[in-house]
Amino acid sequence: MDILETIKLALEAIKINKLRSILTALGIIIGVASIVLLISIGTGLSNYVSGEFAKLGANSIFVLPGRVQVGPQGGPPRSINKITFDIAERLDREKGPYITEISPLIQLSVTAGYKGQSKVTTLAGTKSTYFASSGIMAAEGRVYSDRDDTASRKVVVIGKTLAADLFKNDTPVGKTILLSKKPFSVIGVLAPQGNAGGVDIDNQVLMPLSTARKLTGANQVNSILVRTVSTKEMALAKAQVEKVLKRTLTEDDFTILTQEQLLSSILSILSVLTMALGGIAAISLVVGGVGISNIMLVSVTERTREIGLRKAVGARPRDILGQFLVEAVILSVFGGVIGITIGFLGSLALSNFLKTAVPLWAVLLGIGFSSTVGIIFGVAPAIRASRLEPIVALKHE
Amino acid sequence: MKALIDAQNISKIYGEDSNRTVALDGLNLRINKGEFVAIIGPSGSGKSTLMHILGCLDRPTSGKYFLEGKLVSNLGENELARIRNEQIGFVFQAFNLLPRTKSIKNVELPLIYSKVKQGERETRARLMLEAVGLSDKLNSLPSQLSGGQMQRVAIARALVNKPLVIFADEPTGNLDSKASQEIIEIFKKLNREGRTIVMITHEKEVAGKAKRIIAIRDGKIVSDRRVK
Ligand SMILES: Nc1ncnc2c1ncn2[C@@H]1O[C@H](COP(=O)(O)OP(=O)(O)OP(=O)(O)O)[C@@H](O)[C@H]1O
Numbered sequence: 315m316d317i318l319e320t321i322k323l324a325l326e327a328i329k330i331n332k333l334r335s336i337l338t339a340l341g342i343i344i345g346v347a348s349i350v351l352l353i354s355i356g357t358g359l360s361n362y363v364s365g366e367f368a369k370l371g372a373n374s375i376f377v378l379p380g381r382v383q384v385g386p387q388g389g390p391p392r393s394i395n396k397i398t399f400d401i402a403e404r405l406d407r408e409k410g411p412y413i414t415e416i417s418p419l420i421q422l423s424v425t426a427g428y429k430g431q432s433k434v435t436t437l438a439g440t441k442s443t444y445f446a447s448s449g450i451m452a453a454e455g456r457v458y459s460d461r462d463d464t465a466s467r468k469v470v471v472i473g474k475t476l477a478a479d480l481f482k483n484d485t486p487v488g489k490t491i492l493l494s495k496k497p498f499s500v501i502g503v504l505a506p507q508g509n510a511g512g513v514d515i516d517n518q519v520l521m522p523l524s525t526a527r528k529l530t531g532a533n534q535v536n537s538i539l540v541r542t543v544s545t546k547e548m549a550l551a552k553a554q555v556e557k558v559l560k561r562t563l564t565e566d567d568f569t570i571l572t573q574e575q576l577l578s579s580i581l582s583i584l585s586v587l588t589m590a591l592g593g594i595a596a597i598s599l600v601v602g603g604v605g606i607s608n609i610m611l612v613s614v615t616e617r618t619r620e621i622g623l624r625k626a627v628g629a630r631p632r633d634i635l636g637q638f639l640v641e642a643v644i645l646s647v648f649g650g651v652i653g654i655t656i657g658f659l660g661s662l663a664l665s666n667f668l669k670t671a672v673p674l675w676a677v678l679l680g681i682g683f684s685s686t687v688g689i690i691f692g693v694a695p696a697i698r699a700s701r702l703e704p705i706v707a708l709k710h711e
Numbered sequence: 712m713k714a715l716i717d718a719q720n721i722s723k724i725y726g727e728d729s730n731r732t733v734a735l736d737g738l739n740l741r742i743n744k745g746e747f748v749a750i751i752g753p754s755g756s757g758k759s760t761l762m763h764i765l766g767c768l769d770r771p772t773s774g775k776y777f778l779e780g781k782l783v784s785n786l787g788e789n790e791l792a793r794i795r796n797e798q799i800g801f802v803f804q805a806f807n808l809l810p811r812t813k814s815i816k817n818v819e820l821p822l823i824y825s826k827v828k829q830g831e832r833e834t835r836a837r838l839m840l841e842a843v844g845l846s847d848k849l850n851s852l853p854s855q856l857s858g859g860q861m862q863r864v865a866i867a868r869a870l871v872n873k874p875l876v877i878f879a880d881e882p883t884g885n886l887d888s889k890a891s892q893e894i895i896e897i898f899k900k901l902n903r904e905g906r907t908i909v910m911i912t913h914e915k916e917v918a919g920k921a922k923r924i925i926a927i928r929d930g931k932i933v934s935d936r937r938v939k
């Protein structure tokens with residue numbers, strides 16, 4: 315019997331036994347759909363993170379206090395914060411030819427109040443250049459200037475969420491809010507920036523660095539953002555920062571992270587996550603495969619008389635083997651295609667929330683897995699079926 | 712004249728030691744082309760066992776079986792499948808049609824395994840179904856047919872590849888007397904057209920329609936006579 319006849323035969327058998335075929339394909343469909351969907355979610359997360367980092371600009375270096383390890387084995391810094399304003403200022407004075415900007419950052423949690431309303435929010439003290447270099451703009455009013463900073467003016471710019479929560483329908487610009495019970499005048503409301511990993515970044519209040527320093531009385535900065543002339547000078551800039559910091563600090567007192575380093579370590583965490591998601595999906599595919607093999611085994615028992623009859627009228631063992639094998643392959647390819655389609659649609663549906671993408675390798679993985687599972691779990695029962703003695707099969711009750 | 716079927720000293724032994732059953736015990740049998748043979752005998756006497764060996768569904772424990780002069784008792788599985796496909800037609804007591812499959816597809820089945828093309832398969836299957844009087848049931852499923860009709864589909868299937876011989880194991884065993892009568896008439900007609908038929912039966916009445924009656928007991932032939 316040639317392959318075309320075998321395929322026709324298998325297709326007929328599939329059509330005649332609809333329920334069995336659907337159940338078999340279902341195992342594959344669920345497995346492949348979950349592989350494609352979970353991988354697309356993982357990819358979406360990576361895309362999202364890379365995108366967020368790109369917004370910050372690729373030519374940034376972060377200086378953090380203590381020894382920070384980023385990556386799967388990372389943990390919180392143990393040592394106390396030794397990066398003071400003096401150090402940040404020295405770095406600014408000795409920034410050399412490759413660094414364009416040194417931007418220390420103070421960050422803390424405060425309670426903001428206005429006319430009896432109050433809300434816990436994140437306070438960030440930054441230089442006025444922060445807005446331009448991060449591409450953040452005011453939707454109402456204005457952002458603070460360098461002069462506000464040098465004069466330590468008690469002005470703030472607030473995020474959209476905070477504005478809505480405190481002021482309801484009132485106009486925030488020109489009003490005075492209380493931060494840690496001290497009055498500050500609102501000069502602007504920021505354009506909405508949305509969510510980042512479940513954290514509302516529109517719930518924040520920004521003020522000039524020197525103002526923030528006065529408010530907190532702190533002598534340390536939470537981080538220093540260093541911008542370089544271009545991505546090419548990254549290594550030279552990093553060496554410069556290191557040189558200046560090492561003059562007063564030891565290696566354990568600070569960590570220098572480049573944009574790339576941060577991104578690649580976060581992406582590596584995400585790729586582990588994607589693999590884990592894929593692994594879960596693979597398990598469901600194997601479970602589906604076991605289901606297929608079960609149904610195939612049951613169907614062999616069910617169809618033993620059929621096999622006996624086919625043999626009685628002249629089917630050779632290899633004809634029976636071929637039919638069962640092709641049945642398994644057709645069902646798994648069919649299930650694989652439907653599974654990929656469902657995975658795609660699911661990924662499309664999610665793309666409203668996350669920039670999901672289905673990479674080619676996920677599709678290939680899905681196809682490869684489903685056909686492997688189909689063939690492996692199709693072979694065992696098919697071999698069993700082909701070996702049955704015609705008489706034994708015919709007499710089967 | 713060379714016999715179509717020539718079984719020499721055929722034995723079939725099932726099981727070992729305490730389970731040992733001698734189903735056929737050194738049986739000799741010759742059947743010529745064009746004969747219509749009925750095999751009778753009590754239950755467990757070895758009738759079905761004999762038919763399975765003659766039909767190349769099973770091999771004897773010892774002895775030689777020649778089909779059309781060719782030794783087939785020691786052929787391999789693939790050769791036996793080919794002989795079953797091209798030279799032998801089976802009719803079973805339980806009809807053994809593929810469920811949920813149309814009559815015409817059931818009849819086509821042997822042709823699939825002898826590489827006959829789809830179009831010709833259909834033509835030949837239709838002709839056979841017409842020959843057994845089922846031209847209006849080509850697309851019926853077995854569940855939509857009576858017992859007699861199902862057995863006629865099975866006969867059409869046995870005939871479709873123009874076999875040398877048709878083996879029928881109690882073909883009327885599941886049928887009422889009217890349907891049995893119809894089936895026997897079909898066999899008689901086929902035999903008149905020159906086909907060789909070997910039929911196992913319990914019923915005296917049915918056996919009486921054959922031209923030769925062989926009685927078996929304990930795996931041996933105990934009588935072999937021609938009917939008038
Ligand atoms: N697969 C088998 N394993 C063991 N013993 C068997 C097997 N098949 C048949 N037998 C035994 O061989 C003997 C002959 O069986 P067979 O089926 O040929 O009888 P039969 O004449 O066709 O009987 P019936 O009229 O009831 O169909 C019986 O004793 C039976 O138990």
Ligand SMILES: [Mg+2]
Nearest residue numbers: 758759760880
């Ligand atoms: Mg019997």
